[in-house]
Amino acid sequence: MKIRRILATAVAVAVTTPAALLSVTPAFADSKPAAEAQAKPTIEELEKAAAKAQKAYDDALAAQKAGYEVLEKALSPEAPLAVAAKAARKKADDAAAAKTAADEAVTDAKAALAALPDTATDAERTEAEKAVTDAETAAATAATAQAEAETAATEADTASDDARVAAARAYGVLQKAVADALAVKTAADEALAKAREEEGGPDCVPANLRATVTGLPSSVVAGTSTTFSLRVKNGTAQTLDAVTTYAYVHTTDTTGLKTTDGYMHLQWSTAASPKWHAVAKDHRIGIGALKAGAQTDVKLRLTADAKAPAGNGVVLTSAEYVNEDGSCGGAPGGETAAFTVKAAGSGTGTTGDTGTGTGGTTGSTGSTGDTGSTGSTGSTGTSGTQAQGSASTGGGLASTGSSDATVPLGIAGVAAVALGGAAVLVVRRRKAGAGA
Missing domain, CATH: 1.10.287.950 (Methyl-accepting chemotaxis protein)
Structure with missing residues (x-):
């Protein structure tokens, strides 16, 4: 399966037809993603x-x-x-x-x-x-x-x-x-x-490398912050030299017709880079090396502006790797976790932890990633301290891939396509030394 070439085509489509990628309508649930509907250039x-x-x-x-x-x-x-x-x-x-x-x-x-x-x-x-x-x-x-x-x-x-x-x-x-x-x-x-x-x-090849959201509340209140985790697990039988994960937040109003991403701000931190960093426009977060069977947690903090309108949202994640020998791969698809956005004052918003993010326990220390952060510490055992449940804005935790939140089916589909060469791009030919 030539994931690398297929996803490169998706990126090209994203560049040539941005309007198709960013439109969000309820009818999207009954249609193919824009990247599939467009002819591959x-x-x-x-x-x-x-x-x-x-x-x-x-x-x-x-x-x-x-x-x-x-x-x-x-x-x-x-x-x-x-x-x-x-x-x-x-x-x-x-x-x-x-x-x-x-x-x-x-x-x-x-x-x-x-x-x-x-x-x-x-x-x-x-x-x-x-x-x-x-x-x-x-x-x-x-x-x-x-x-x-x-x-x-x-x-x-x-x-x-x-x-x-x-x-x-x-x-x-x-x-x-x-x-x-x-x-x-x-x-x-x-x-x-x-x-x-x-x-x-x-x-690049498909690989058992997953990035899963944990601890995301089912709802986020405008004007507050919530902290949760992104767990990256190397399910392969080999050490991956340079791992990159992606985190992307996509939101709309209650009609699903208006994109409200501009009201959302996502930050990350790890044990190796404990300060909060804004997630870059390419949605990349460098993890570094990750041993076979190891996992590590990236701490995420989502802040919703006070003027953010009520609506629906989804966090999309994925991961890829590039080894020093040039081999590469990752998950062919992304993980999703849905939530609702509540207007300011409609609930008791919990301010996210402003302290140090924590990664996994003892393991191999990762190399510096593309975002300039030092990779998190991996573990083959129990995960390190998580943000799970530490910043709830009310309601139960949203499960990966599905949620009790009433989110139009289109939001996840369009957001996945909108990521283009980001959350779904498990294919980038580059040396591990250049960061991943």
């Missing part, structure tokens, strides 16, 4: 997709460059609209100065009329009165000219500003297009690289 198809993504990225870069030149011209003080606005503003300022002068002339004319002595002749008085009238007429004309010039200047300023804003917005769209094209290009390149790696590398 070949190396040639992935090469064409990568070439197309590269061209789209190059075109986006060229468009961005041209857009930047347009933006520079629009922001330049020499832009036609900017020049027109500057001229209109000067005209408005000149009109305002002319009106001020006209108003002052009116004031002077009125003062001269008032200052006429009683001995002034009728002709002198008539001339002074005419000067006041002429000054007032000129002031009214200047006021009208000022208002018109100010309106024209405002309109010119607005036109210049609008052109600058439009150019900036257009450039912003081009910048986003470049970022989007780069994301698609990166995903296409990674999918092609992985497919080429899996095509040329040895096939």
Whole structure:
């Protein structure tokens, strides 16, 4: 069974059809997983997709460059609209100065009329009165000219500003297009690289290596944390040089239509690396070496944001190994443990243990894994201290693979597919020294 190649294809499908992997609907229970429904892309198809993504990225870069030149011209003080606005503003300022002068002339004319002595002749008085009238007429004309010039200047300023804003917005769209094209290009390149790696590398084999959730409550209350364990057991007859386990939490609201993963935060710790670490985006946790028949526990802490809506969730786990000689394998499928999410205040949430995580008892010490942690200590005997039952948020413990929690069947199926090259990826060709 060529698990390595099959799962590499699933990863490629996950990259090329992310929307299909992340949608959660009740109808999913009656349909095949997205990874099965999609046609499996070949190396040639992935090469064409990568070439197309590269061209789209190059075109986006060229468009961005041209857009930047347009933006520079629009922001330049020499832009036609900017020049027109500057001229209109000067005209408005000149009109305002002319009106001020006209108003002052009116004031002077009125003062001269008032200052006429009683001995002034009728002709002198008539001339002074005419000067006041002429000054007032000129002031009214200047006021009208000022208002018109100010309106024209405002309109010119607005036109210049609008052109600058439009150019900036257009450039912003081009910048986003470049970022989007780069994301698609990166995903296409990674999918092609992985497919080429899996095509040329040895096939991994199914192995009796299990990662099972223990101590997960049947419900989690928003605004609280709960601590449980992930037990990894080497059921094979050989020592596995570098073991990696995966832990992924997927949740939806009560309708099953809205994904709420963003409200959930998962951390891990082991006896060898006792501090709490956030589970990485690839969901990997390095265990290190594990002797034949040995098992070890990884302590997990799930924190639900206070604003997390009520709904359903599932924890998916799996494990893989890579030996120093290049042989590899793992569980062909993942384990699941379901739970419900209760809204804040609907129950007594128990805060998870913030202390040291504990692994198994005496055994072989593992090597450093991909996440930077030192591997847990394995054991062929009774497991070490577990978090089982130490952080219950109410209700019984959820059993691996099934639960009393009312979870739509689709949530487990879609979450399993969403893991793509994570919880189900028991196939990665790499040296044990590079971490597992």
